[in-house]
Each structure stands twice: as C-alpha cells, then as structure tokens.
Amino acid sequence: MNSVIDLLMNHRSIRKFKPEPLAPEQKKAILGAAQMASTSSNVQAYSIISVTDPLLKKELAEFAGNQAYVEQCGLFLVFCADLSRLRNVTENCGEIFHQNTESFLVASLDAALAAQNAAIAAESLGLGICYIGGIRNVPHKVSEALRLPELVYPVFGMCIGVPDQEPSLRPRLPMQAVVHENAYDTGAVLEGIQEYDETTRRYYRERTGGQTDLSWSRSMADKYRLPVRPHIKPFVESKGFKLD
Template structure:
C-alpha cells in the first residue's frame, strides 16, 4: 500500500548480526524517532541505556539465558520505564508528588513500548534488524545493579540492533478476522476454526525454521507458557522499585 506499511509488514526478529557498526548519526535518528511517539499525558517516561562495554553485554547474555546475539549486535539498548526524572522535576515545583499508582506504572510502561517500537521501525527502515530481549527480566535485580537504576526506574526490555546476517521468513500472525471485533467483544470475529487453520500454519512454519526439530503449533505454545510460572518475582520487584504500590 505504501512504503511505511511495507516496512511494518516485513518485520521479523533478527538474531544473527554482521560485525559492522552503525553509521554515524543512525542511533540518534532512531532514538529521536522513538521520542516522537505519542506519550501518555506527555509524561515522556522512557529512558534508554546504551550498553557498549563487552563485559556488561556478557552479563546480559548470561542473565537472559544465553542469548548470544546481545553480544554480537552493533547496539544493545535497555529500555526503562522512568518516573524518577518526573519526580525530580516535580520537586522543583514544591509539590508533594506521588508516583506509586498502578495507573502511572502502566502509563510509563506503555510509553516505553511505543517509544521502542518506533525505534524498531526506524531501524528497519534503514536496513537494520532488531530483536527485543524480554529475557533481561529473568533477573531484574541484576539489571538494576549493572545499570545503576534508581527507584522509580525499571527495565522493561532490551533491544538488539544491527545489520542482519540472516534472512528469516516472516512469522505468520493470527488472521485479522480473529483479532478485529465489531462493536462488542466477540461480534463478527473469526471462528476458532480459523485458529485451527492458523495452528497448522504455525506448525509448518516451525518445522521449516527448525528443520523439523520444533513440533508445536500456536495454541500448544500458549498452553506450554500458561502452565509454567511466569517470572513469579515480578510484582515484588516492581514494588521494590517503587511502582504499582496501589
């Protein structure tokens, strides 16, 4: 339809990178594209930490469960929800500030995601590839320590960026009819039969991608996730950082 939509629809995560730095100015351009995203009530609550030190990258590989592309990507960024900057500025206005509401934590997190996705789209428009790293939340306390994060700042995810050294297939998404509801939940949306068809499609996608090693469909993958504990320490961690108190 147009080149922006083409870039969005051609997205696939890149997990193998050429050993080549980004050109001068590219990173700033991407970050500014991120800053240009909408931001809830203008809070601008995203902080990005660029991790360059090989020893720090190494620590991130380890705490993310051995994801080696964190080391080989030209850039590795950690996106943080940051209400500390706002707290400090509010202090200059002699106001008693409170940043502990769940709504504020949610808004800050949404801001980070919108910012980061703009960065990804900007990167992909320049021929770069990206991979989000939610794996850094395996050990959020370690991330706080490595990056010296104060209270009211928490790491949402990492992002690898670099020139791709692979050309993976696009991963099929659920049929649009299944995710688009009309007027009310469940009205005129696709049937579970369509998800059955999608399951078959994902099964063959994984077969192809892994040379037959991975034999699972989308529903199976979701079932596997749902029966395992999902980072059970997260609420306690977020509260320790000052988020989601009430």
C-alpha cells in the same frame, strides 16, 4: 501499498548480526525517532540506556539467558519505565508525587512505544532488531549493572545491528481472531485459533525440516501452565513502584 506499510509487513526478528557497530548518525536517527513516539500526556516516562561497553553487553547477554546476539549486535538498547524524573519535577514544584498502577502502566507503555519507533526507524535503515524480554529473568542484576535509580526499571532490551541472516516471516493470527467490528466476537476468535494452529504447525515443520510440529495453542499452553516471572511484582515494588 506504500513503503512504510511494506516495511512493517516485512518485519522479522533478527538473531544473528554482523560484527559492525552502527554509524553515529544511524544511532542518532534511531534514538530521535524513539523520542518522537506518542507519550501519555507528554509525560515521557521512560529512559533508554545505550549499552556500548563490550563487557557490559556480555554480562547482559548472560543475564538474558545466554542470548549471544545481545553481545554480538551493533547496538544494545535497554528501554526503562521511568517515574523518577516525574517525581523530581513534581517535588521541585512543591507537590507530593502520587503514583499507582496507572502510572506504572503509563511508564511501561511509554517505554514500549518509544522502543517500537526505534525498531521501525532501525528497520527503515536496513538494520535488524530483536526485542529482549529475557533481561527480566534477573531484573535486579540488570538494574544494578545499569545503575538504575529508584522508580526506574528495565522493561526490555533491544538488539539492533546489521543482519547476518534472513529468517522467514512469522505468520500472525488471522485478523478475525484479533480485530472485531463494534463488539467482541468470541466465535470468530475460536475459529481463527483453529486456523492458526494449523498455520503454526506448518511453519514449524517447514522451519525444522519436519522435526517440530507444534500448534500455537500448545506452545502458549506450555508457556502459561506455570506463572511467568513471578519475581517481577516484588522486583518493581523494590524499585519503589506502587501497584495500588
């Protein structure tokens, strides 16, 4: 349809990178694009830590559950929700800074929107990316390593670099299971899931030469049958965020 949509439709996460750093102008373009993302009421409630120190990258790779590509990628960015800057300016204006679950959400969303702009900018330069939520396995260690102040927490990292693999596209849910016209249609969702379970099983069979035959429903059930990262609430509260 057009080159932007073609780029978006061709996204796949990259988990193997050539050991090449990004050119300074590539990095600048990616970070500039991230900053131009939409942001709630222009609050810009996020910060990005560009991790260039090889030892720090190695440490973060371990923190993320030994994800080697964190160390190997040309650039590793950590996107943080940041209310500290807003508290400073509010207090400098002589006002009390009020925060709650809404501002926590705003800051986390701002970080995600900036990150997705960075991802698209990087892919448009022929680079590959992979989000790294694994850093939330031990968020306090990541926070210490990056010296994040109060009211700043790491939402996720992102590997960016020159791809050294060409993985196949990962199929998504059928549109009917995600997009509704005027009102939510639960029947369409259930039908879409059935279809997607088959698509996913085929995808895994093809990718693993028949070794894995896993439906989407099964893999989601495996993921959610126990609480996922229950330490996150106490962690963000320890960083000063109020979830009222």
